[in-house]
Amino acid sequence: MSNEGELLxxxxxxxxxxxxxxxxxxxxxxxMNKSDNYVAFKVKTTNPKxxxxxxxxxxxMPHSASEVIVTMQAQKEAPLDMQCKxxxxxxxxxxxxxxTAKDITPEMFNKESGNYVEDCKLKVVYxxxxxxxxxxxxxxxxxxxxxxxxENGAIxxxxxxxxxxxxxxxxxxxxxxxxxxxxLTEEKNSVMQQNNKLQQELxxxxxxxxxxxxxxxxxxxxxxAMLGILxxxxxxxxxxxxxxxxxxAV
Numbered sequence: 524m525s526n527e528g529e530l531l532x533x534x535x536x537x538x539x540x541x542x543x544x545x546x547x548x549x550x551x552x553x554x555m556n557k558s559d560n561y562v563a564f565k566v567k568t569t570n571p572k573x574x575x576x577x578x579x580x581x582x583x584m585p586h587s588a589s590e591v592i593v594t595m596q597a598q599k600e601a602p603l604d605m606q607c608k609x610x611x612x613x614x615x616x617x618x619x620x621x622x623t624a625k626d627i628t629p630e631m632f633n634k635e636s637g638n639y640v641e642d643c644k645l646k647v648v649y650x651x652x653x654x655x656x657x658x659x660x661x662x663x664x665x666x667x668x669x670x671x672x673x674e675n676g677a678i679x680x681x682x683x684x685x686x687x688x689x690x691x692x693x694x695x696x697x698x699x700x701x702x703x704x705x706x707l708t709e710e711k712n713s714v715m716q717q718n719n720k721l722q723q724e725l726x727x728x729x730x731x732x733x734x735x736x737x738x739x740x741x742x743x744x745x746x747x748a749m750l751g752i753l754x755x756x757x758x759x760x761x762x763x764x765x766x767x768x769x770x771x772a773v
Contacts, residue, residue, distance in 0.1 A: 528641045530562045530615040531555065531583060538611060540595050542649040549594040552645070554613075556583040563618040563627050566591060570609045581624050583615075602649070611645040
């Protein structure tokens with residue numbers, strides 16, 4: 524939707540701000556000059572402390588376009604029923620050929636001086652912020668979750684009031700997901716610790732079994748050695764007694 528004047532074509536004629544508390548929001552409008560004249564413009568607002576307009580004055584050259592950015596300062600409270608009474612006025616006037624923004628003077632927009640000044644009034648409309656979420660309850664398939672607007676720019680707040688609920692549902696879902704991930708991580712760590720503990724115990728049992736297996740042959744060797752020494756001693760002593768007996772017999 525645009526406003527086609529004799530000097531400038533302005534698009535859009537409604538400044539739509541996706542309203543969010545405590546957040547600076549901007550929107551833009553295009554000024555198109557389809558004439559052969561240099562056109563000077565000036566932007567005014569009923570609430571200059573609330574909005575910042577860049578540029579608020581300028582020159583649109585013939586058969587060209589310029590962009591104006593309107594920034595709304597962060598708001599601490601939401602207006603009643605999301606209605607806004609703020610308005611903007613864009614004035615345009617023919618400037619001399621080759622004029623620049625430095626050549627613009629307040630007298631150029633003075634109608635009492637006989638200058639032809641073209642006025643375009645623009646109103647401000649608050650719209651809900653775009654949220655990537657499933658289709659809201661009660662809305663038709665494929666329809667946008669944005670609040671519907673009437674012909675006079677008023678916003679149907681029935682859909683707009685559903686936005687906080689969608690945010691809460693998304694936050695709850697995100698919290699549940701994080702809690703599940705945390706629980707699974709703890710269970711994984713617990714299983715890994717138990718696995719490591721079992722491996723350590725198994726290794727200890729293997730070592731003890733190996734030691735016990737290695738100890739039995741050693742004991743047998745010691746016993747056999749002792750028996751061998753004892754048998755050897757007895758044999759030696761027996762031989763000594765036989766020699767002694769034979770010597771006495773002689």
